[in-house]
Amino acid sequence: MMAASAYTRWNSYRDYLVAGYGEPVWRVGVDAGFSCPNRNPDRSGGCCYCDGTGASAAYQRTKESAWYHDSPFMERIASGPSCGPPAALSERLESISRQVEHGRAFLRRRYDARLMSLYLQAWTNTFAPIEELRTIYDAALSMGSWKEFIVSTRPDCVPEPVVDLLALYQGVVDRVWVELGLQSASDRTLERIGRGHDVSCFHDAAERLRRRGIGVCAHVILGLPGDDYDAFSLTASTINASGCEAVKIHNLHIPGGTRLYDSYLKGEVSCPSVRRHIEDTIYLLRRLRSDIVIERLVCETPAHRLAAPRDFADKSRFLALLHRTMVERDVRQGDMA
Numbered sequence: 001m002m003a004a005s006a007y008t009r010w011n012s013y014r015d016y017l018v019a020g021y022g023e024p025v026w027r028v029g030v031d032a033g034f035s036c037p038n039r040n041p042d043r044s045g046g047c048c049y050c051d052g053t054g055a056s057a058a059y060q061r062t063k064e065s066a067w068y069h070d071s072p073f074m075e076r077i078a079s080g081p082s083c084g085p086p087a088a089l090s091e092r093l094e095s096i097s098r099q100v101e102h103g104r105a106f107l108r109r110r111y112d113a114r115l116m117s118l119y120l121q122a123w124t125n126t127f128a129p130i131e132e133l134r135t136i137y138d139a140a141l142s143m144g145s146w147k148e149f150i151v152s153t154r155p156d157c158v159p160e161p162v163v164d165l166l167a168l169y170q171g172v173v174d175r176v177w178v179e180l181g182l183q184s185a186s187d188r189t190l191e192r193i194g195r196g197h198d199v200s201c202f203h204d205a206a207e208r209l210r211r212r213g214i215g216v217c218a219h220v221i222l223g224l225p226g227d228d229y230d231a232f233s234l235t236a237s238t239i240n241a242s243g244c245e246a247v248k249i250h251n252l253h254i255p256g257g258t259r260l261y262d263s264y265l266k267g268e269v270s271c272p273s274v275r276r277h278i279e280d281t282i283y284l285l286r287r288l289r290s291d292i293v294i295e296r297l298v299c300e301t302p303a304h305r306l307a308a309p310r311d312f313a314d315k316s317r318f319l320a321l322l323h324r325t326m327v328e329r330d331v332r333q334g335d336m337a
């Protein structure tokens with residue numbers, strides 16, 4: 001068994017994986033070519049922070065490798081096509097196969113990875129007719145030996161037939177997970193940022209998934225316009241009550257070509273500093289149940305996509321500072337839950 005992580009003040013994802021599998025398990029993040037019901041092809045609608053690129057894994061965005069922050073990348077995003085009709089199924093399956101190969105090779109080379117999970121990461125991965133979902137899931141799962149199958153989606157895109165389908169894969173992999181975007185448990189904030197669903201929708205989806213034994217991971221953004229410590233408390237109690245087993249947290253960031261970017265240019269919103277995000281994160285962690293696995297604590301969007309923040313600490317520096325602060329204050333995840 002490998003050593004536990006250096007971070008003892010929260011329930012780290014690495015420790016969850018090592019405890020379950022004896023060593024780290026790496027995710028192969030894939031864009032399976034889905035779209036999003038909250039975004040229109042003409043770029044209207046959508047969450048105010050959505051840059052229309054579907055949040056795919058950095059190592060899959062090979063065309064961006066030469067981009068730097070001041071390149072015209074953000075303008076390209078702002079003016080390019082967004083979320084059009086999905087490509088032909090055969091084309092998507094070929095693309096998934098290429099991404100799986102590329103992701104696996106990258107993870108082996110970079111981390112000497114042995115165990116891997118399949119992560120349908122980009123866009124809304126349950127937004128399609130059920131037969132299309134089945135074809136894509138079956139094909140992607142057949143492309144490797146996976147420990148876990150992780151599907152990222154919106155709370156309003158998990159109807160019962162989708163839950164039934166996902167539950168079938170529990171015999172194929174060790175664990176099936178659904179990552180649900182909550183972002184905030186304030187309905188007012190959700191409306192303001194254009195999420196297109198409310199908090200009760202999240203509760204409903206999480207409950208139905210949980211009843212079938214499917215793991216639920218909630219996505220949360222700290223620093224959204226309008227959110228304060230009362231909203232963070234509500235977010236923590238919502239997640240605790242929903243039976244979520246994991247959480248992904250990140251600081252508000254502002255990609256170019258988004259409505260949030262327009263508001264930022266007008267001075268209507270700002271991004272939390274490192275110190276602010278440390279305080280907000282500690283506040284939330286202390287109120288989350290201690291058994292919830294913390295999968296992420298900071299934004300991992302590549303710098304060249306971000307209009308703000310420009311000078312945020314990198315992930316390892318942020319985690320070290322967060323941990324040191326929690327040790328100095330003698331606080332930990334769950335001590336105020």
Ligand code: SF4
Pocket residue numbers: 036037038039045046047049050051052054123124154181
């Ligand atoms: S749910 Fe995701 S893909 Fe859809 S508009 Fe929001 S951020 Fe963009």
